[in-house]
Amino acid sequence: MVKFFMKDFKIPIAIIIAAIIISYTLYYNSKNDPLTKCIDRLIKENPGIYNSAAAALICTGTK
Known part of the structure; x- marks a missing residue:
């Protein structure tokens, strides 16, 4: 049951991490x-x- 529950959260967590990385990159590039x-x-x-x-x-x- 726990394995199935964690599988459902891998894609949303990856999307959130990717969004954070992209926003940081855009901010850094705009400052420089x-x-x-x-x-x-x-x-x-x-x-x-x-x-x-x-x-x-x-x-x-x-x-």
Whole structure:
């Protein structure tokens, strides 16, 4: 009886663990994004840039 009961929980537990791993990976990658770091640095260092759209144009090299 116990073996049958535990078999039913293997797939949901695997889905939960996979979701945790994927969410952590997305969070980690979003924190280490070079474009985000460039935009944050430009907004802090340049008082003339007031919005992130202008900083994004500079960081991507289109302006």
